[in-house]
Amino acid sequence: MSHINLTSGEIGSLWTTYMNDSMSQCILGYMINHVQDQDIFPAIKEALHISNEHVQQLEKIFEEESYAKPIGFTNNDVNIQAPSLYTDVFCLTYINHMAKFGMLSYSGYLSMSAREDMINFFSDALVKTSNLYHMTTKIALKKGVFVRAPYISVPKKTDYVDSKSYFSGxxxxxxxxxxxxxxxxxxxxxxxxxxxxxxxxxxxxxxxxxxxxxxxxxxxxxxxxxxxxxxxxxxxxxxxxxxxxxxxxxxxxxxxxxxxxxxxxxxxxxxxxxxxxxxxxxxxxxxxxxxxxxxxxxxxxxxxxxxxxxxxxxNNWLEQPPGTIDKVQLTKQKNN
The missing domain is CATH 1.20.1260.10 (Ferritin, core subunit, four-helix bundle)
Known part of the structure; x- marks a missing residue:
């Protein structure tokens, strides 16, 4: 069977996922070194495990596809021995928030994927991230620190908009x-x-x-x-x-x-x-x-x-995402 090339959507999604997960490795590795609350520790451990797993899987994909691995973030970007900067509840809230972001991102990446292995990768990432959200929500509810959206009265009847003023602020x-x-x-x-x-x-x-x-x-x-x-x-x-x-x-x-x-x-x-x-x-x-x-x-x-x-x-900190080749510039370089 002939090899199916990655699409631009898949290339961009893989690049962004690597950047985000290599960053998460640094932040979560620091957080897990300082967390004291044993109820919160498993959430940070699971989040770190997901990021580590993703980075390993992505590096394998990059190698198989002859895809230049992004620089991303490494141990040089974190000092896990630095004094504690965040409370344990902040760490839990942060992971819960980033899990929401991850669910939105992975669903988008999944919708842009066509190759079966890419669909499987982002589907698995979406499931694991949604499980992480569920896990952190349960811990926050148990500890009484989950902030619920405001309550309003449950509707007792249905109705239609009967005036254009409904849209006016x-x-x-x-x-x-x-x-x-x-x-x-x-x-x-x-x-x-x-x-x-x-x-x-x-x-x-x-x-x-x-x-x-x-x-x-x-x-x-x-x-x-x-x-x-x-x-x-x-x-x-x-x-x-x-x-x-x-x-x-x-x-x-x-x-x-x-x-x-x-x-x-x-x-x-x-x-x-x-x-x-x-x-x-x-x-x-x-x-x-x-x-x-x-x-x-x-x-x-x-x-x-x-x-x-x-x-x-x-400061030379902004890594450039993969892009298409400028054909006009390529022609000029050839002529030169």
């Missing part, structure tokens, strides 16, 4: 309608993701030795806090409280466990995820003011991500 003549369940769920989720982003930014700012990176991370924290305030005020205006865990914390350590390259890559990853979350939320929301909020806040994230990319390029 601002009106001089009609009272703004209350948020619906779909809109509340997205506002709540984006508050939670910004909370994680805020804590990571602060932890990276207080441990990075690079002043430019420190300032970038502090700016990221400001943006996260601002966005949380916007989303929380929208909920509070409808008397919907958005609960936040009190134990998702960082310590006062200033000794960096991670390289600046890793920290900056992590922020670019979260920025991309945040932009995707806002786009999904805007598409699902039916009140025009919410759509406008998501659009303007997405622009702020994009500018922040651009600044981060500039810093990474300046």
């Amino acid at each position: 601002y009106s001089l003549f009609n009272k703004q309608r209350p948020l619906n369940a779909i809109e509340i769920s997205h506002l709540f989720m984006n508050i939670q993701t910004n909370l994680i982003g805020s804590k990571l930014c602060l932890s990276f700012a207080q441990t990075s030795p690079n002043k430019e990176v420190q300032e970038f991370m502090l700016r990221g924290n400001e943006i996260s806090l601002k966005h949380m305030k916007v989303f929380s005020s929208l909920l509070l205006n409808d008397n919907v409280q958005s609960p936040i865990s009190s134990d998702v914390c960082i310590t006062d350590s200033t000794y960096s466990p991670f390289s600046d390259k890793l920290m900056m890559y992590h922020m670019s990853l979260l920025s991309a995820a945040g932009t995707g979350n806002y786009a999904t939320a805007a598409a699902a929301s039916q009140r025009s003011d919410l759509i406008l909020d998501y659009e303007r806040l997405s622009i702020e994230i994009a500018r922040f991500a651009k600044k981060g990319a500039d810093i990474m390029i300046k």
Whole structure:
């Protein structure tokens, strides 16, 4: 049987998965070296096992396909002996959050795959990541630290939208309608993701030795806090409280466990995820003011991500994804 080449979608998915899992190896390897809570330890151990397994499988695929292995992240990007930077509950919440991100990513990669071995790889990754999400959720519920989405009354009857004002967020003549369940769920989720982003930014700012990176991370924290305030005020205006865990914390350590390259890559990853979350939320929301909020806040994230990319390029930290060959440039080189 003739060999089936990888498609561009499969090549890009494999590259991104390797970058993310090699980064996760560093972060989870550091976390497992400091966790004290024996209920949380198995979750970090399982998450680390998944990342290690993925990296090994990917390296085998790269070798078989003569695919230049990405540089990614190595032991040079982490110091597991650095003092503890995160509380155990933060580690649990972080893994739960990244498992959500992983489920979205792997489902997308799976939908872009055609070769059977690629379908099997991403299907298995999706199942294991969803199991990890279930595991971390159960542990958080057992320990009483899982933050549930706000409760609203269960509908007692069905109805149709009977006025165009339903879609209006601002009106001089009609009272703004209350948020619906779909809109509340997205506002709540984006508050939670910004909370994680805020804590990571602060932890990276207080441990990075690079002043430019420190300032970038502090700016990221400001943006996260601002966005949380916007989303929380929208909920509070409808008397919907958005609960936040009190134990998702960082310590006062200033000794960096991670390289600046890793920290900056992590922020670019979260920025991309945040932009995707806002786009999904805007598409699902039916009140025009919410759509406008998501659009303007997405622009702020994009500018922040651009600044981060500039810093990474300046310091030679931004690894280039696989791309197609510029045929015009190739022709010029041949002629020369």
